Amino acid sequence: MTTVRYTKEHEWVRMEGDIATVGITDHAQEALGDVVFVELPEAGREVEEGEACAVVESVKAASDVYSPLAGTIVEPNQAIVDDPAMVNREATSGAWFFKLKLANASDFDGLMDEAGYNAFLETL
Amino acid sequence: MTEEALKTTPLDALNRELGGKMVPFAGYSMPVQYPAGVLTEHLHCRQHAALFDVSHMGQASIHGPGSAAALERLVPGDMQGLPAMRQKYTLLTMEHGGIMDDLMVANLGDDHLFLVVNASRKDIDLAHIAANLPAGLTLERHDDRALLALQGPAAITIMAALAPEAAALPFMGVARITLAGAACLASRSGYTGEDGFEISIPSDRAEDVARLLLAQPGVMPAGLGARDSLRLEAGLCLYGNDIDETTNPVEAALMWTIPKRRRAEANFIGAAPILAALAAGPARKRVGILPEGRAPARGHTPIVDDSGTTLGEITSGGFGPTLNGPCAMGYVRTDLAANGTALSLMVRGKPLPARVTATPFVPHRYVR
Numbered sequence: 001m002t003t004v005r006y007t008k009e010h011e012w013v014r015m016e017g018d019i020a021t022v023g024i025t026d027h028a029q030e031a032l033g034d035v036v037f038v039e040l041p042e043a044g045r046e047v048e049e050g051e052a053c054a055v056v057e058s059v060k061a062a063s064d065v066y067s068p069l070a071g072t073i074v075e076p077n078q079a080i081v082d083d084p085a086m087v088n089r090e091a092t093s094g095a096w097f098f099k100l101k102l103a104n105a106s107d108f109d110g111l112m113d114e115a116g117y118n119a120f121l122e123t124l
Numbered sequence: 125m126t127e128e129a130l131k132t133t134p135l136d137a138l139n140r141e142l143g144g145k146m147v148p149f150a151g152y153s154m155p156v157q158y159p160a161g162v163l164t165e166h167l168h169c170r171q172h173a174a175l176f177d178v179s180h181m182g183q184a185s186i187h188g189p190g191s192a193a194a195l196e197r198l199v200p201g202d203m204q205g206l207p208a209m210r211q212k213y214t215l216l217t218m219e220h221g222g223i224m225d226d227l228m229v230a231n232l233g234d235d236h237l238f239l240v241v242n243a244s245r246k247d248i249d250l251a252h253i254a255a256n257l258p259a260g261l262t263l264e265r266h267d268d269r270a271l272l273a274l275q276g277p278a279a280i281t282i283m284a285a286l287a288p289e290a291a292a293l294p295f296m297g298v299a300r301i302t303l304a305g306a307a308c309l310a311s312r313s314g315y316t317g318e319d320g321f322e323i324s325i326p327s328d329r330a331e332d333v334a335r336l337l338l339a340q341p342g343v344m345p346a347g348l349g350a351r352d353s354l355r356l357e358a359g360l361c362l363y364g365n366d367i368d369e370t371t372n373p374v375e376a377a378l379m380w381t382i383p384k385r386r387r388a389e390a391n392f393i394g395a396a397p398i399l400a401a402l403a404a405g406p407a408r409k410r411v412g413i414l415p416e417g418r419a420p421a422r423g424h425t426p427i428v429d430d431s432g433t434t435l436g437e438i439t440s441g442g443f444g445p446t447l448n449g450p451c452a453m454g455y456v457r458t459d460l461a462a463n464g465t466a467l468s469l470m471v472r473g474k475p476l477p478a479r480v481t482a483t484p485f486v487p488h489r490y491v492r
Binding site for chain 1: 156157161162163164166349352353418419420422442443445450472
């Protein structure tokens, strides 16, 4: 069984074993507009919770993507570097940003569930 | 500033009905994009036609005998030589040689000049003009007028069907036309590098005219986002980014707006420092810059040499949808301003290779 959780920075995190896959939410891709450039962290990089480690740029602006939790990057998604528009087309599926081996797998439980994220969106 | 405190254009209701994503800009609530998005709106403008609400811009008239000669005290362009029903791009210059604003001036005949200035500068500009007009001349603000821009290769066909006298205009020609029964002033000009028209309309008729134009084949509404990426590809300056009170026309590469007679007469505000800068050669120059990778370099990105020494900064930069890559402009030391010069741009702490490149990045397609 897989579970998806969310951050207030509009990232989604899906756990499979001890690997978290991280992407940006539909709300985020919609707010950004047409994505034209993505920069991702290299495999092996250690990141802190909340550390800016990727960049997503639309025609108009650049935005940071933060690591939702502490851990080690195990794989960046080269597909979205080669085709940034994928982020608009399939933000919550194929256009994941990176896979992260969590420093503490239990940290995942501290993130918002879908109901919590939807309630957070209502407050914006 | 809350959205409630922002001014709205006469097309506000229509912009919202069209799904415009409204953002604050120069004190106005303006559509940055419509549902199609910046990329699609940009490409549509280059391929067909796009309609922009630019009613936030300042429109005004100078009336009275000798209005062209009087305006020449404030701008370095050839106003007295401007034929009736033609317009010109010029600058409001300052005593120290800086640029107060860039603007369009049309000669409507009978000692009537029609001005379009930037939204963010209109109060400053119009106060400055009013304070400097000799007795007998009056400045009239047109806060009761909207401004639409119909831009793109399909614009001419559309205008030919609706207002043949506009379609007959040369580049920078001006005509009084009727659209949707409204008396409008159209110029063959724009801010996209494409052929097109800017149309001044009484505010209470603006929505009818906009709806008429949007109903024509190939017309898509486009917002400020596409307007910015289009003008950047066209190499056109944005006041407040690429030119401002601290830049003079020499370093801004705008000396083409100051003809020989005006240089010889040297009787416009700021003539002495501007002509001195021209004679001495500017220390820095505005140039086009193409990053060599895919990463856009935004405004205020430092421009550096191999040793990391700062040479200047990017003033406008982003992604060019037609170019399908990043493009920018900025100021560099004059010895590094030649086309082809290799530079580095410090993007997120990393030097990215770039080259000084002639503008426009996408060829202009003005009618000639």
